[in-house]
Amino acid sequence: MPLTTTSLLLIGVSAGVALALAALALRRSAQAASEHQRVAAILAVARRYALGDLSRPAPDYGDDDLGRVARGMDQAVQELGRRVDSLARDRARMEAILSSMIEGVLVVDEQGHLQLVNDAARRILKLEQGAIDHPYVEAIRHPGIVEHIGRALAGGETSTLELSVTRDTTRTLVAQVAPVVTAGRGAVLVMHDITELRKADLIRRDFVANVSHELRTPLTAIKGYAEALLDDPEDADARERFLEIIHRQAERMERLVKDLLRLARLEAGQEIVEVAPCDITAIVRGIAADFEPTAAAKQQTIACTVSPEAATLQTDAAKLHDIIRNLVENAVNYTPAGGAINVSAVVVGGRFQLSVADTGHGIAPDDLGRVFERFYRVDKSRARPGGTGLGLSIVKHLVQVLEGEVVVENQAAGGALFTVSLPLGPDE
Structure with missing residues (x-):
């Protein structure tokens, strides 16, 4: 049957509506796919944030409600990331400061568990590496410190405590415990090692x-x-x-x-060194001659020996003279009547070596390390035989000024032996 104009019009309208509906369906399908991709991108970014990767992504969140919410969440996370980084830097600085402190610092929380122990506190209290998060009463063995920390945790008054380390009674500490009330109750212990003071x-x-x-x-x-x-x-x-x-x-x-x-x-380091060629033979013999009357009165002998290679030395002549004089005077004073004092100078191992030996009673092993102290006397029950009691201390400091070393030992045959070692010249 032939189509009428009306029929053709209806067919055209129907086709247009069908095309419009098909286009709308396709658009909605494309929007759904786009929404799905955006949601997947947002979820991927969230997973990265959850893993600690706060690097800023660059997806297009869009301008609708979902895009605005996603951008707001991203900005919040980025701000939190900046604050976490700042806290991490502050914590690293604090740990560096605490590690470099000579004072011991220890922090306890309100449950009495150790939260922070710096290297100095660990060294002073002999704490183990795994002491963190353990009760302080188990980790700290000093009853005085435990008592003060407990008092601070309970809100009581604390005072400065002077004490000795349990495992090393030669060390003296000053400990101060302060309560923490700003962020939960706790306590901070600060220890100063005042042993040297x-x-x-x-x-x-x-x-x-x-x-x-x-x-x-x-x-x-x-x-x-x-x-x-x-x-x-x-x-x-x-x-x-x-x-x-x-x-x-x-x-x-x-x-x-x-x-x-x-x-x-x-x-105080105020002595000036004036280096010049020194005649060692003349210095040694001159000092021996000065003490000859004193030695003769005690029936002592002073012998001098200077090897040819040690006859001349580049050093401060006045200071070397005082070193030898003090050592010889000490030997004359502490050598019994009828004893002998031997002064010798040689070159050993590329260094000048001066020795002063006597035939006295020697020095007790416990006193060998202290004879260079000011006013130190080996035999405290006897009066000082002569001098001011500062001679050996001056010798030690003079030798150090000349960049040398001085040691004392007992000889196998008896008597003390002082040995001074000096460089052969200022460049050696």
């Missing part, structure tokens, strides 16, 4: 006591003989004898003060 204080007190003792002896003599002169000024013989004693004691005090001042300059 205590040693320095002891040395200072011993030094003051020794100086007072060394000055008191001549001052007592000067005062006593001066009072005797005032009581009987007419006795000429007694006056001359008393004045000689006063003069001798005054010289002793003067030597002590000079030695103290020189020792202070040496310790």
Whole structure:
């Protein structure tokens, strides 16, 4: 049957509607595929964030609601990442600072578990590497520290505690515990090792006591003989004898003060080294001649031996003279009557070596390491035989100024042996 115009129109309209519906379906299908791809991209970024990869991706989130939500979440995560990085840098700086501190620092949380222990605290308290997260009462063996930490955790008052390390009683610590209340209760322990300060204080007190003792002896003599002169000024013989004693004691005090001042300059590094060729033979023999009368009075002998290669040395002649003189004086003072002192100079292993040996009683093993201390006496029950008690300490410092070494040992046959080793020249 022939188609009418109306029929053709209806067919055209139907075809158009069908095409429109097909186009709409295709568009919605394409949008669904695009939405699926965007959701998959967002999920992929979220998975990377969950794994700790906060590097910024570059997907197109779109301008609809889903895109705006995705961009907002991405910005929040990136901001959190920046804050986490900043906290990590701050923590690294804090750990570096704590590791470099000489003070021990220890942090305990409110449950009493160790949260932080720096290297100094681990070393002072002998803590094991796995002590973190363990109860402090198990890790710390010192009852005083445990008590103070417990008091701080309980909110009680704490005070500075001076104590000795349990496993090393020679060390002295000052510990301070403070409670933490800003972010949950806890406690922070800070420990200062004051062992060296205590040693320095002891040395200072011993030094003051020794100086007072060394000055008191001549001052007592000067005062006593001066009072005797005032009581009987007419006795000429007694006056001359008393004045000689006063003069001798005054010289002793003067030597002590000079030695103290020189020792202070040496310790402060204020001694200037003037290098020049030194005639070792002349120096050694001159010093031996100076002490010959004192040695002869004690029936002692002083022998000098200088090898040809050691006859000349590039060094500070005045300081070397003082080194040898103090060593020889020490030998003469502590060698019994009838003993012998031998001074020798040789070159050994490319270095100048000076030795001063005596035939005395030697030095006790416990005293060998201390004979170079100021005012140290090997036999404390006996009065000092002579000198100021600073000679060997000055020797040690002078040798160090000349970049050398000095050692003391006992000889197999008896007696002490002091050996000074110096470079042959300023460049050696």
